[in-house]
Amino acid sequence: MRVLVALGGNALVRRGETPDADLQRANVMKAVRSLAPLAERHELIVTHGNGPQVGLLALESVNDPSLTRPYPLDTIGAETQGMIGYWMLQALQNALPGRQVVALINQTLVSAVDPAFENPTKFVGQVYTREEAEKLARDYGWTVRPDGDGWRRVVPSPRPQRVIETRLIRQLVRGGTVVVCAGGGGVPVFRNDVGQLEGVEAVIDKDLTASVLAETLEADAFLILTDVPRVMRHFGTPRQEEITHTTPHELRAEDFPAGSMGPKVEAAAGFVERTGDMAAIGKLDQCVRILEGAAGTIVTPNATWPLASTL
Numbered sequence: 001m002r003v004l005v006a007l008g009g010n011a012l013v014r015r016g017e018t019p020d021a022d023l024q025r026a027n028v029m030k031a032v033r034s035l036a037p038l039a040e041r042h043e044l045i046v047t048h049g050n051g052p053q054v055g056l057l058a059l060e061s062v063n064d065p066s067l068t069r070p071y072p073l074d075t076i077g078a079e080t081q082g083m084i085g086y087w088m089l090q091a092l093q094n095a096l097p098g099r100q101v102v103a104l105i106n107q108t109l110v111s112a113v114d115p116a117f118e119n120p121t122k123f124v125g126q127v128y129t130r131e132e133a134e135k136l137a138r139d140y141g142w143t144v145r146p147d148g149d150g151w152r153r154v155v156p157s158p159r160p161q162r163v164i165e166t167r168l169i170r171q172l173v174r175g176g177t178v179v180v181c182a183g184g185g186g187v188p189v190f191r192n193d194v195g196q197l198e199g200v201e202a203v204i205d206k207d208l209t210a211s212v213l214a215e216t217l218e219a220d221a222f223l224i225l226t227d228v229p230r231v232m233r234h235f236g237t238p239r240q241e242e243i244t245h246t247t248p249h250e251l252r253a254e255d256f257p258a259g260s261m262g263p264k265v266e267a268a269a270g271f272v273e274r275t276g277d278m279a280a281i282g283k284l285d286q287c288v289r290i291l292e293g294a295a296g297t298i299v300t301p302n303a304t305w306p307l308a309s310t311l
């Protein structure tokens with residue numbers, strides 16, 4: 001069975017935690033302990049978020065007096081793929097001796113005229129007070145928006161069209177290699193007037209890229225792993241209830257917040273609609289049980305879909 005896992009930013013650093021390298025490495029090791037049993041039994045592709053990290057490196061760059069201009073977001077996105085990819089590579093190699101593992105720097109094609117460039121929505125970096133965020137917006141020309149109780153920088157997040165290195169990833173996976181790729185949704189690139197790839201200032205949603213990649217790699221299951229056990233109806237209200245098994249049609253009838261559960265639900269529902277295979281959203285440390293259909297929110301084409309037949 002071929003399984004593609006999208007690892008949430010929460011798995012690396014939670015809101016309010018200091019994003020020291022030691023802490024993130026320890027969190028990566030913990031995540032890999034959960035993922036290792038999947039890799040032992042299945043072909044595995046791992047993608048990961050980079051929102052907190054891309055924001056942190058962008059802040060460092062904007063404060064670096066030796067630069068005439070800060071590094072662009074595509075370059076910083078590639079830096080985060082290198083950094084997080086290295087942590088994951090090492091942790092996976094240590095957990096899976098004898099198994100080939102690779103972490104790739106790779107790019108995702110977007111449209112240069114995606115309307116997202118006019119309407120930044122992707123939260124990056126740390127949480128600020130409103131006053132701090134407004135000062136940063138004035139000083140650095142950032143766009144900032146409320147996120148929960150705090151404020152954060154937002155950047156454009158164009159829709160992923162295709163992962164440029166898909167063929168290579170497929171070859172590696174078919175050969176039994178565990179592949180870490182499409183980190184931070186992939187480095188956003190477009191084709192310029194002369195057909196050359198060129199980076200753009202954006203951060204792609206990693207769940208949406210993971211959905212596209214899972215489809216093109218013909219994954220049998222697409223797991224979105226985060227810090228909540230299931231998607232909830234009426235989240236955060238006294239009427240809150242867990243969704244155990246659902247369909248794209250049912251999910252699309254509900255409203256989910258744009259900055260968090262919304263893209264996950266869209267990514268899962270889209271994958272199931274396009275492929276007829278299974279997607280799920282749930283907690284990282286329950287990933288084995290989620291794949292068995294015994295935990296998480298399981299999304300299948302219809303209510304009677306024979307889950308057990310895929311296992």
Ligand SMILES: Nc1ncnc2c1ncn2[C@@H]1O[C@H](COP(=O)(O)OP(=O)(O)O)[C@@H](O)[C@H]1O
Nearest residue numbers: 008009010226227228230231232235259260261
């Ligand atoms: N309907 C919902 N059901 C469950 N969680 C939700 C819902 N709406 C919003 N959330 C929030 O979404 C968060 C997960 O999204 P996000 O923080 O973007 O995850 P990650 O960084 O792991 O990708 C949860 O921690 C929860 O607070």
Ligand SMILES: NC(=O)OP(=O)(O)O
Nearest residue numbers: 009049050051184206
């Ligand atoms: N690029 C991205 O979607 O990162 P997060 O999941 O960390 O927000």
